[in-house]
Amino acid sequence: WQARIALSVSMVSFHFTTSAPDQQLLNDVQSLNSFNDAQLEQFVDIVLSLFINQSAGDMMDRVSSFADEQGIQVNALKNIMRGVLVFARGALKANLSPIYVKEDLVTLGLAEDKADKFSQQWKSNFVAMSRSAIGNTLVVNQVVDMQWRFGVTTASDELQKVGSTFLQLKVVPPETINFNFFQLLVGTI
Numbered sequence: 032w033q034a035r036i037a038l039s040v041s042m043v044s045f046h047f048t049t050s051a052p053d054q055q056l057l058n059d060v061q062s063l064n065s066f067n068d069a070q071l072e073q074f075v076d077i078v079l080s081l082f083i084n085q086s087a088g089d090m091m092d093r094v095s096s097f098a099d100e101q102g103i104q105v106n107a108l109k110n111i112m113r114g115v116l117v118f119a120r121g122a123l124k125a126n127l128s129p130i131y132v133k134e135d136l137v138t139l140g141l142a143e144d145k146a147d148k149f150s151q152q153w154k155s156n157f158v159a160m161s162r163s164a165i166g167n168t169l170v171v172n173q174v175v176d177m178q179w180r181f182g183v184t185t186a187s188d189e190l191q192k193v194g195s196t197f198l199q200l201k202v203v204p205p206e207t208i209n210f211n212f213f214q215l216l217v218g219t220i
Contacts, residue, residue: 043138046131047121052139059114061140062107063149070101071145074108075152078115082123082160122153123164129154 045052063071077097081090094112098105118139122132133150137143178201 045135045138046127047118047125047135055110056114056117057139059111060118060136062111063115063145064140064142066145068145068148071148072152073097074112075115075149078112078119079152079156079160081116082119083156083163119153123160126161127153129157 063074066074074097077090077093080093081087084090094108095105097103098108118135122135125131127135129150132153133143133146136146136149141149180199182196182199
């Protein structure tokens, strides 16, 4: 049964990745079939919360607590979580709609009803995950202090009768004691 899915998966294109998923990812996603609906909902909530809160330590505590509550080995659960994180990261990067998330999960071997539940949670968390991803992508350093000088140098020899124009910036980013100097020389035409 799994060999048939692995063979058919290698011939199918996915929305969350451009390459064929490895066998471990297939096994991890298919392991979700053994969860009941409440377990699946709680587990998916834990995994998707990593994309919103970005706190791996908190998530690992929640995974350990979930494993203890459900009587599941923590290491086995971490392996399943790895596969679901790989899938979810690819789906978020590709900006997948819940329909495509469900389609890819079913193709990976997740039962359709479970894939539907996953895609519903994806839909309810999608905006928060996207905002968090954008916020982490567009981190810009803050400037604490900046000084600038503009000037024109003159030449004293016959070879260089025209001076050069320059703009010099002194920038101090946060959490640093070093100053960054930038100098821009503007040539004459």
